[in-house]
Each structure stands twice: as structure tokens, then as C-alpha cells.
Amino acid sequence: MEHTAPLWREPRNICAAIALFLLTLAAAFTPAAAARIVELEIQDGIGVATSEYLISGIEHAEDIGAELVIVNMDTPGGLMKPMRDMVQKILSASVPVVTYVSPAGSRADSAGTYILLASHVAAMAPTTHLGAATPVSIGGEDATPPADKDADGESDNETNDEDADKLAPPSGTAMERKVMNDAVSYIRSLAERHGRNADWAEKAVTEAATLTATEALEQNVIEFIASDRDELLALLDGYEVEIDGEPRVLATKGAEVEAYEANWRIQLLEVISNPEIVLLLGLIGIYGLMYEGWNPGAIVPGVVGAICLLLAAYALQVLPVNYAGLALIFMGIALMIAEAYAPSFGALGIGGIAAFVFGSVMMFDSGIPGFGISLAFVIGIALIFAVLIIWLVGFLLKLRRRGAVSGAESIVGGIATAMEDFTGDGNVWLEGEAWHARSAVPIAKNQEVIVRAMNGLILDIEPVAPPASSDAQLQT
Secondary structure (H helix, E strand, O other): OOOOOOHHHOHHHHHHHHHHHHHHHHHHHOOOOOOEEEEEEEEOOEOHHHHHHHHHHHHHHHHHOOOEEEEEEEEOOEOHHHHHHHHHHHHHOOOOEEEEEOOOOOEEEOHHHHHHHHOOEEEEOOOOEEEOOOOEOOOOOEOOOOOOEOOOOOEOOOOOOOOOOOOOOOOOOHHHHHHHHHHHHHHHHHHHHOOOOHHHHHHHHHOOOEEEHHHHHHOOOOOEEOOOHHHHHHHHOOOEEEEOOEEEEOOOOOOEEEEOOOOHHHHHHHHHOOHHHHHHHHHHHHHHHHHHHHOOOOOHHHHHHHHHHHHHHHHHHOOOOOHHHHHHHHHHHHHHHHHHHOOOOOHHHHHHHHHHHHHHHHHOOOOOOOOOOOHHHHHHHHHHHHHHHHHHHHHHHHHHHHOOOOOHHHHOOOEEEEOOOEEEEEEEEEOOEEEEEEEEEEEOOOOEEEEEEEEOOEEEEEEOOOOHHHHHHHHO
């Protein structure tokens, strides 16, 4: 019988065992790659630029396989459509989204409340608050239907002991009820998705209720209160969230935080979405095209004006605009332009300034947080226009006192200089041109003459003073 060596003595088996041991040892001592966290910043009003920024930030986090996204928020609210786009992206994200209302003193009002409740984790810093999520119409009115009142001034929506089971019929317009019911169901669904207090979420819409950070934690509206980002990451480490119906445990210990910056297109959109910038772009555009019309071939004013007008038109597509205010602005500009063509000594200009001021305030007075316009800014522009109109009126008065400077009216009474000695017909120099003249008395060269009449292209002249040669002859 043939003798065989044990398997462990085979050279190839020994090498394989050593290699496996070395790989295990290397894996044990090789540090694991640090988790990556993408950090976003949302400040001021929520608009189209904010929506595109958050969506691109979440997509970037998904592309690099980030552990989670932290959204630092401080907002008074904003527009409904961009907010819904942001919520949809958060709900469909394959990476957990943590919304953190910070720093201290910040808020997540109105649209910010919806975004906070839609996030996988809701956190707040101390001395912050959220709520006041009542939808606001473009005209600045909230969409809460007013309660009907009886003759005693009591609300019919209140119940008493006798008819506690009877509720008042719905009040307000059909559109107000539609907007309100839609907002209530929407915010409740967001709260229920993550097991948060849906009843309070409804009050945030119907009663514009608000909560401090401590109250929000006590009433199960948020998960954590953290003083800073480091404390938040410590609280999140080991916390379980649900992504696409599957649980996921967060690992944030020693994570690498990457601040996500908006690209140039989003930054440009954010700038031109400012109502004050839109107003300036519109004015520059209008006056640039006007200057090009007055000075054909200038090119630069026309190009700049056209670009500014197109940028302003795009911004108006994404801003809540009152078109009655926009019409007043155009009327005000038209009146100020008319002042230059049909001088009314300030009447048209002052009316144009008044229309411009009222139109500017009305156009962006939507009541939507973050999208109003500064009254000081509007008054400042109006004062600039007022100074220009005062200068224009003064210039026109100066021209009136000066009299005619062209045509027959400017020639008759003018002082000319004789170009030669002549009696009868000769030539004189007037306003940079040589004119044919006729005089009943002798005229000496370089003598000043006054124009008494104009017959066609012939000037009737007479001496302003007798020539020096004539004086000498008289003395002899």
C-alpha cells in the first residue's frame, strides 16, 4: 500500500494558508474608509434656485455613495412649487436626509416645516422654532377660511353643549377650502410617513401653530436637539432610518463632512430671483433699449438692455408677481419718458414716479416670506428719478429763456461779421457759415452787422456801429 503525506504538508497548501493569514492580518489592521457626509445650506426664502440646489446636492451625495445628507436650514418659508419639488426629492432619495434647523435663533417656518417633516431625521438647535405653515395666496391673504359669525359676534364654528355633534358648514370660497384641505392632507402624510405628530402638523397649517425646539422634541415632531454639528453626528451614529422600505443604520463616527457649493448657474438664478435685482434689470433693460433708439449704432446699450430684459423676464416666471403692480411700473416709466418729449414742467414726471413707487411695492407684495421688496430700495430709486426730472425741468426752462438756437428765428437778430468791403450785396459770416447779405449802407471788412430780416437765403443787415475808417474821414 502506497504511503501519502498529510494534506497540511503539501507545499501549495502551506502557501495558501500563509497567504490567507496575511490577508486576514492586513484586513484587521487596515483602517476602514471614513464615511462621507454631504452638507447643504438653505438660507432665506425658498425659491426655484433653492430647489435646484437641494436636488443637485442630494444627487451628488447619491453619486459618491455618501452616508447621509445634512441640510442646515434657516428659512422664513417660500414658494409652494419649489418646496414640493424639494420634498419629492427627499422622499425618493436613496441616501438619508437629515434636516437640521441651525444655528441658534434660526427657524423653519412655513415651507421649511414641510421640508423638515419630510426628512428622514428632523433635528433642531436650541432656541430655534418651526411652524406657521398656513398657505398664503399671491395676494398676500392666507388661505384659512374665515369662521362665520352670528349676530352676537360669536363664531358659528364653536359648538355648545346642546349641539356638540353639529359642526358649522365649511366657510370661505371653494378655492380657499381646496387649498387648505390640500395643505392639511399633505403635511399630515409627511408627518405620518416618519411616525411624527400628525395632529400638531395639521395645527401648523390650520392655526399657524409654532413650536420651540424643546416643545417639538416633547411632542414628537423632531428626533434630536443638538447644539452643533458634532453633537448631531454623535446622536446620529447608530440611529436607524428607513430607506425604500428597508431599515438602515447610520454610521457617522469619524465621518468626513463635505460642504456642497452651488454651481454658477444656480448662483446666477439665485441672484436674479431677488425682487430688487429683477427691478433693476428691468429698468436697465428699458433705458438701454431707449438709448439705443435715440443713438442708433451705439450697440452696447442695446445689447446690455436686451440681455437685462430677458433675464428680468425669466426671473418674473419664477417669482410671485402681482401684474397690476407690473402694469403700474410700466405706466410710471412711460410717464417719465413722456416728460422728456412733452415737457409738462414736472406733472408727467411726478405722476410717473408715483406710479413707479406704488407699482414696485404692489408687484412683489405677495405676503410670501423672502420674496418682498424693500421700501427703502424703491424710494431710493424714486429719488434718483426725481433728481433726473428736476434736472430735466431746469434744463428746459434754461432753453426757454435762451430762445431759438436754430432756424430763421435764431438768425434774425443775430450778430454777423462782414467778410469783405461791399455796398449793396456781399458776404457775411454767421454761426459758422458764410451767408449772402444785402445792406443799404457801405460795409467794411470785419465789421459787425446785425441781421434785421431774412428773405430766402439772403440776409438784410445793417451795421452795429459805424466802421473805424468812416469815423476817420469825418474827423478830417
